[in-house]
Amino acid sequence: MKASPSHITQLKPKEPPEVMIHIEDLYKSFGENHVLNGFNMKLFRGENLVVMGKSGSGKSVMIKCLVGLMKPDKGRIFVMGREIGTLDREALDILRSDIGFLFQGSALYDSMTVRENLEFPMRRHSEKLGEITDTLPLVLEALESVGLAHTVDLMPEELSGGMKRRVALARTLILRPKIILYDEPTSGLDPITAKEIIELMRSIQEKYGTSSLIITHDVDCARVISERMILLVDGVNYAEGTYEELVLSKDPKVEAFFKK
Numbered sequence: 118m119k120a121s122p123s124h125i126t127q128l129k130p131k132e133p134p135e136v137m138i139h140i141e142d143l144y145k146s147f148g149e150n151h152v153l154n155g156f157n158m159k160l161f162r163g164e165n166l167v168v169m170g171k172s173g174s175g176k177s178v179m180i181k182c183l184v185g186l187m188k189p190d191k192g193r194i195f196v197m198g199r200e201i202g203t204l205d206r207e208a209l210d211i212l213r214s215d216i217g218f219l220f221q222g223s224a225l226y227d228s229m230t231v232r233e234n235l236e237f238p239m240r241r242h243s244e245k246l247g248e249i250t251d252t253l254p255l256v257l258e259a260l261e262s263v264g265l266a267h268t269v270d271l272m273p274e275e276l277s278g279g280m281k282r283r284v285a286l287a288r289t290l291i292l293r294p295k296i297i298l299y300d301e302p303t304s305g306l307d308p309i310t311a312k313e314i315i316e317l318m319r320s321i322q323e324k325y326g327t328s329s330l331i332i333t334h335d336v337d338c339a340r341v342i343s344e345r346m347i348l349l350v351d352g353v354n355y356a357e358g359t360y361e362e363l364v365l366s367k368d369p370k371v372e373a374f375f376k377k
């Protein structure tokens with residue numbers, strides 16, 4: 118019998134990382150406005166992927182196609198192995214409960230208290246709660262994780278812009294999503310508050326192991342948070358790499374992103 122020498126550590130072949138989102142050849146036009154022209158993207162499990170593109174380049178359109186809020190003209194989108202375009206309403210709804218979506222702006226319901234805002238997704242996805250009937254502890258835990266437990270009975274108008282963003286993030290976290298989509302998480306915030314939000318995003322990834330797709334045109338945000346970046350230019354994934362790789366690029370279209 119041939120035994121392998123015991124002093125040699127057997128190296129297991131490295132398993133390819135799990136693909137959480139796969140966008141394949143996405144096209145979307147509005148009349149003559151050809152926004153996405155064959156965009157491709159993969160988000161791997163546990164990573165922070167930043168997609169950068171200038172204003173109007175189609176970042177929000179891409180993310181809306183991703184969650185089924187907008188129908189692409191062509192192309193396929195897989196989220197955790199399920200093809201978005203083939204799902205009926207109910208299946209899409211169940212899949213969406215695993216995806217946290219932080220909309221551009223904070224999009225809190227102005228007529229609801231912070232507590233009611235956080236309870237809203239739980240009511241929509243009551244199947245995720247199982248036996249739980251008292252939702253207040255969950256609301257408080259989510260608020261605690263963004264440092265805002267004391268705002269539970271306040272109205273959105275009583276919060277600052279940064280606080281609203283954090284409450285919206287808490288609302289996203291409450292269903293323990295596997296994937297979080299952030300659309301411009303730092304836009305409209307002062308640099309210090311923006312930094313706090315970025316720190317929060319990092320601590321959430323560490324604590325919950327979520328995979329995050331972060332849409333931004335904030336270069337500082339991208340530098341701090343991204344493990345990998347995709348630049349969306351002319352409707353395609355024009356360049357990909359780490360921040361350090363892209364910042365050294367001599368391609369004029371890539372350089373334009375990093376010029377202050």
Ligand SMILES: Nc1ncnc2c1ncn2[C@@H]1O[C@H](COP(=O)(O)OP(=O)(O)OP(=O)(O)O)[C@@H](O)[C@H]1O
Pocket residue numbers: 147150152170171172173174175176177178179221334
């Ligand atoms: N529902 C719609 N109907 C018509 N045109 C649309 C619609 N939604 C987006 N567009 C157009 O698609 C293009 C891309 O818009 P999108 O909102 O995706 O830009 P963005 O990259 O997210 O920009 P920003 O950084 O300003 O948020 C724009 O030209 C916009 O006018």
Ligand SMILES: [Mg+2]
Pocket residue numbers: 176177178221300301
């Ligand atoms: Mg946008």
